[in-house]
Amino acid sequence: MKLKHHISFSNLNSPMDPEKPYLEPCIHDYDPQALITLLKSHLPHSVPLLRRLQHGLAYPSSTSRILTTFSGADAPVSPWLAAHVDLFTGGETQIVIYSSLEAQTTSPFTERDGVSTLLAPPEILGQARAQLLTLLSHIKAELLPVYLSSIQPVGPTPNSSSPVLNPASSQPGLIPPPPGAFFIGNLHTGLFSLLKASGEYSHPDPVPGLRIHRFNNPPYVKYLFRGHQFVSPGSASAPLPAGYRFTDKTGRLGVQSHHLDLIRSRTSIPRSRETLNKLPGAPIYSDRETQPHPSDSSGAADNPHDRSAVGEMPIAWAFLGVDGSLATLHVEPEYRGQGLAMAVAQEAMRLGMAEGGIWRDHGEEGEVWVHTNALESNIASRRVMEKLGAEPAWTCTWTVLEWDL
Ligand SMILES: CC(C)(COP(=O)(O)OP(=O)(O)OC[C@H]1O[C@@H](n2cnc3c(N)ncnc32)[C@H](O)[C@@H]1OP(=O)(O)O)[C@@H](O)C(=O)NCCC(=O)NCCS
Structure with a gap:
């Protein structure tokens, strides 16, 4: 399905090359098997989304969707974006996103920098940002209403300050995200940075129209095992x-x-x-x-x-x-x-x-890639991973955010 309304981010994008006109992103439903083949060619960077799709094939969910910025007919031209979305997870990660830029341009994790970035020209990063925001807009317009109508409000009215619970999220100690928010996991810190007005990971101001409720700062270190x-x-x-x-x-x-x-x-x-x-x-x-x-x-x-x-x-x-x-x-x-x-x-x-x-x-x-995440501060966990031969590869975050446009 194509997104009917496009979002223009001309103020966020660098000027386009007139020889190569930039098409505003559209969101499509995509066949998981075909996407798995594509993601395998992007290993190990694509491993979180690849594994999420494979698990979804083993345990199908009627509420999950595979969304991409390219359709079956197009050969995907980088940058492209793909996502597994299931809003009905009861407080667990709802969205996993992969951008083709992660395979091409990720700066590795180093103790000194602490945050991996995407090393692409500004106009390419601008395209990736537009894709990311169009994806959020699509999820909000097409998937969120069905999700919201299925959950029971706690308190008089469902709004961002009165959290809702569905049966699966009523675990003690769990603070569910606001009902209109999305819980995105495994998000590359370089992609997350595109959601900040300045493009800086730790910058306080998100792009206009976005509210970021939480993210990991410092982020998780993504470790890779050659399994x-x-x-x-x-x-x-x-x-x-x-x-x-x-x-x-x-x-x-x-x-x-x-x-x-x-x-x-x-x-x-x-x-x-x-x-x-x-x-x-x-x-x-x-x-x-x-x-x-x-x-x-x-x-x-x-x-x-x-x-x-x-x-x-x-x-x-x-x-x-x-x-x-x-x-x-x-x-x-x-x-x-x-x-x-x-x-x-x-x-x-x-x-x-x-x-x-x-x-x-x-x-x-x-190679049988396996990944894991350890907070920089979890010395015990990081030590165990490193003793097992895992290598720190890039950084990522779990974030709760709301898109208002
Ligand atoms: C992290 C945890 C699983 C380690 O369990 P453990 O059985 O003590 O770990 P191991 O004995 O297998 O230790 C493996 C290596 O890690 C090192 N290590 C373990 N705990 C450590 C600590 N607190 N500080 C530094 N190094 C540590 C060990 O010294 C060992 O390395 P060495 O052989 O060079 O000495 C355990 O502390 C735990 O359950 N913590 C709480 C939950 C948690 O943090 N889980 C990880 C989340 S991903």
Whole structure:
């Protein structure tokens, strides 16, 4: 579908080359399979959006849309933009965006600069900015009304100061975004900077018509793993210290549904049980800890007859998220410092990136890229990633913003 109304950003764009007239962006629905092929040619930069699309094919959602600035008939000319949009995520990331400029012109993350930028001429950056704002305008005009009509307001009137809750976002401690706002994740800091009037990441003033409720400053560091080392044919689980297991006492691999309340209680990042059930995850069990944890809401902790049926609770775990990123890595405090984080992260990648799984076809060749995000300030997490061989690549942010035009 083409966007019927165009937005003119002549005040934001540099003068156009008369030989190469710049067409104002249009937004199209796009076939995910075709976009996956295109995104694979942009690896590793495109990995967050690629993995999000692949997960969407494995678990289709009637409310998700794939939007691009090019149609099937056009050969995409850079800069172009593509996005996975699902506003019905109950407080989890709603939008993942990729710009072709990320593959061509990203400055790498360095400790000195701290923020990756897009190194393109002003007129190209102007085009990317116009594409970004046209995408937001399209989502607001075409998708937001349906979303807003589906959620129940908390309080008298839904407006930006009275948050709404839908059932999936009613998790304690979660502050949902204002109803008309978008929660964009994995957003390259160079793209985010285009939303600032000056083009500077930390600049306080957004472009006219935009309200930015929050973003990460300093941003997340995007780490990339060359995953082949974890998933090569016949690769086994990482060795564990004595007394620890990847399988429960009945030999089950992977996170079980009775683990989910404990896992959710250990993180402030909103992930519903429904989402976690659709993610590959790896637990570690300790021989010292075989009873259900008190936080297990199944009641098994109080009922000795149910214990064997419910099974053990893990003491460490890691998942690959809907965008394929290594996420929700956690080791219970009393078990830290024994290499368990490294082992469980490797196991999550081994299970999650297995051939024939969500993110890897049978017989697929090439590097098996896995990504993760660590706040600059999370020294422990960054140390674990680096010890596992991940390299800092660029920076990104999770942002909540509203587009008023
Ligand atoms: C981060 C976390 C998972 C590490 O668990 P862990 O089992 O102690 O980690 P490991 O024993 O596997 O350590 C791996 C490496 O990281 C280093 N490391 C771990 N915690 C560290 C810390 N707080 N400061 C500095 N380095 C640290 C270890 O020293 C080790 O490196 P070394 O072998 O050179 O000594 C754990 O602290 C945790 O659960 N934190 C809370 C949740 C969190 O922050 N998760 C990450 C979000 S992405």
